[in-house]
Amino acid sequence: MAVATSAVTPAAPRPLWRHLYVQVIVAILLGVLVGHVWPETGVALKPLGDGFxxxxxxxxxxxxxxxxxxxxxxxGELGGVGRIAAKAFAWFLGFSTLALILGLIVANVVQPGAGLHIDPATLDGSKVADYAAKAHEATFSAFLLNIIATTLASPLAEGEILQVLLVAILFGVAMILVGEKAAPLLTVFESATAVVFRIVAMLMALAPIGAFGAMAFTIGQYGVGALASLAGLVATFYLTSLAFVLLVLGCAARLFGFSILRLIRYLKEELLLVLGTSSSEAALPRLIEKMERAGVAKPVVGLVVPTGYSFNLDGTNIYMTLAALFIAQACGIHLSLGQQLLLLGVAMLSSKGAAGVTGAGFITLAATLAIVPAVPIAGMALILGIDRFMSECRSLTNFIGNAVATIAVGRWEGALDRDKLDAALSGRVVD
Known part of the structure; x- marks a missing residue:
């Protein structure tokens, strides 16, 4: 069936300083300057980032x-829900596995931790005790039970993402089963969605302030020296993530008919926001808006984006295998192929449900190492000082991976307006 061509008009020009991405770039640079020159002031600015x-x-x-x-x-029908969900989870599983394997291969080839000769007995495990304690609680049964909310309303009050997903799925399915009687409620929810996204737009005006505070704190607290002391691991992680985005996700994007570079340009404001705050959650509402604007059908966006934030964590998966093998190499611990495959399998399970917020990847790593005792959890103290820098790359990779997944599933499902997608990725406004 031919798709009607959408009317396209050029975007109205705005002064450069009014673009959110320009404001965020300036804020990040100012944050780095303040954190480096006045570190105590930078640390004191932490509430700005946390508040945003x-x-x-x-x-x-x-x-x-x-x-x-x-x-x-x-x-309107359960078959469509199951079909989209099945395609989404097939994508999540496939690309999460590729990310883990890539991290494993790079860690074995580059060996960023080799030559450090760290004695595990000299490591101060107290620095990561809190993470280890949280990891100990992260058993598989506890994970499953935590998905179940206390009440239907409690997930919205407590912000437990997996619980929100479960309640929302049950609610949506029930509305389909009820049929016409649920139509007025759907209208109310659609109106509420418009109001909530207007609130999001209001909050985004504060993004430069949040990015400034978060970056000033990061540099002021940890300093450039913390980054330089373990530059090999940081560089390896960033380059591996870049290769995953440009090569793995890039090839997938090309297969589904769009350019990864044009997609990154389309999402530049959101990516800078993620960079500034080290949290992909900060840009989640905007991603939903932009995916719909790019021609992906609302049901696909509504299913893929929220679930992807818990189950499609490509950057976190790369980080876990790289970091675990870095610790093992630094401590002179040889892991056999079988142990590395066990590590990969455990990481695949433990990464599911990790939120896209600062520190989640570190806790997930601790949970993985707790099940693979060959690598000491105390070794995480080696990377504690640079985790904040790596958190930014994790979040960026996760964010791009979810954007690609949403468009790909939309195309796979036949629920993608190619004219809108081309117009959005070309920087044009679609009426």
Whole structure:
């Protein structure tokens, strides 16, 4: 069936300084300057970054709930829900596995931890005790039980993402089963969605302030020296993530008919926001908006984006295998192929459900090492000082991976307007 060509008009020009991405770039650079020159002041600015992230997290649960419920209910039949979900999870599993394997291969080839000759007995495990304690609680049964909410309303109040997903799925499916009687409620939810996204737009005006505070704190607290002391690992992680995005995701994007570089340009404001705050959650509402604007059908966006934030963590997976093998190499611990494959399998399971917030990858790494005792959890102290820098790369990779997955599943499902996608990725406005 031929798709009608959308009317396209050029975007109205705006002064450069009014673009959000320009404001965020300036804020990040100022944050680096303040953190480096006046480190105590930089550390004191931490509440600016934390406050902005909390403001955005305040609306994350409603955004996910409303997007998922209206997306599922909008399909009108359960077969479509199951089909989109199956395709999404097939994508998540496949590319998460590729990310883990890539991290494993790079760690064995580059060996960033070789030659450090760290005696495990000299490591101060107290520095990572809190992470280890949280990891100990992260058993598989505890993970499953934590998905179940106390009440239908509690996930929205507490912001537990996996619980929000479960309640939203149940709500959306129930609305399909109820049928016409649920139509007025769907209208209410769609109106509420418009209001919530207007709130998001209001909060985004504060993004430069949040990015400034977060970056000033990071540089002031850890300093450039912390980054330089373990530059090999940081560089390896960033280059591996870049290769995954440009080569693995790039080839997948080309297969589904779009350019990864044009997609990155389309999402530049959101990516800079993620970079500034080290949190992919900060840009989640905007990603939902932009994917719909790029021609992906609302039901696909409503299903893929929220679930991807918990189950499609490509950057976190690369980080876990690289970091675990770095610790083993630094401590002179040889891992057999079988042990490395066990590590890969455990990492695949433990990464599911990790939120896209600062520190989640570190806790997930601790949970993985707790199940693979050959590598000491105390070795995480070696990378504690640079985890914040690596968190930014994790979040960026996760964010791009979810954007690619959303467009790909939309194309796979036949729910993608190619004219809108081409116009959006070309920087044009679609009426």
């Amino acid at each position: 992230v909390k403001l955005v997290r305040m609306v994350i649960a409603p955004v996910i709930f409303l997007s998922l419920v209206t997306g599922i209910a909008g399909l």
